[in-house]
Each structure stands twice: as structure tokens, then as C-alpha cells.
Amino acid sequence: MSDVDVSSVIQWGVAMRTLSGERESGDLHVVKSAGPGVLAGVVDGLGHGAEAASAARAAVAVLDQHAHEPLLPLLQRCHRALLGTRGVVLSLLLFDGAAGSMTWLGVGNVEGVLLHADAAGRPARTNLVTRGGIVGSELPRLRAQVCTVVPGDTVILATDGIKEHFAEGLPRDASPQQLADHILARYGKGTDDALVLVARYVGGAGMMA
């Protein structure tokens, strides 16, 4: 199966800051086409510094290489690959432009918020629920959740280097990159690596014949 163009399914932006004094960040992201869908994920290696970065890179390598797999086996594959490392927490999203759906799955405290473009008849936002645990050492019972998305729906994933309530008071009509930059500037803690990924669903037009 050929891969879609990422940009036909989502527009996205990312902003990150490495903890002062460290040479590499333990917070990494991945955005990759996966057949008819697009995989987006944020990984936070436990702690910071070289060991955190190495665990995060190992997770991203698995996600990159096996992006076509469904989220559950993909996450289990990450877990096996990370045994013996410091481990990571992560949140994964799989946008399906043909089905108009988004599946999410997370372990640990990479927070996620879905902002609905059309709030009529549904809440303005949904917090993505993740299970506590550590990929690479303590995997919780996993359950992926699926929701319908419409063009304009926007998902924000943020590591714990970003303060809570990062989704409040966001500028309207901002691009995903502008939102990511805004959130990092306004809510970055400065005491840990920090990363925020913003993905806006644009629909599956690219899949139409």
C-alpha cells in the first residue's frame, strides 16, 4: 500500500527546548505517513541527559521503522526494544484520513488534548486519557481509543516539561507551528526538557480518487 502525504491528513508543528546544561533532549517526536494514515507521537525518556535521550531515540527508531503497525502492537514492540534502558513515557496518535478517525494510545504522562473545531453538540475539548506506566519496564494494561475527527480538529501533545493547563487561552486562528511555539514560550517549565507537538486534522482529501 502506498503512503499518503502527511500534509493531506494533518498540518503539524513542533517546538522543543533542551534542559539548560544538557547536550541532547530526552523529549523527541515522530510524524510519519503510515499507509492511509499518519502516525504522530511524542516520547519522553525518563529523566534528562544522555541516558534519557538514548532511550527516547530507541523508541523513535521503532516507531519510525514500524509505523504501519496498529498502535497496540507498535507500543508493545517499543516496550520490548526498551527493556534494559531507562524507559520512556509516550503518547501516540494515528490519524486515518479515509475513515475520518483518530486513534490514540499513551503510557505515562505525555499529556494530550483534542480541541474540537466544531463545538456544536460536543465539548470544546477532550483530554486524552493515558495509563500510568513506563515503556521499557512497567507496561499497564493497554487500550487504544478511537474518536471521529473533522477537519480543523487539533490535537496537542506535551511532555511534563510543559506546565498543565497549556491548552487554556490559546490564540485563535493560529497555525499548528504558531500554537506549538506559543505553548512552549508560555508554559515551558525550564526545569526539564520540554516538547509540544500540535497536529491539526485536515481531512482525507488526498485519498479521494
Ligand SMILES: [Mn+2]
Ligand atoms: Mn520530562
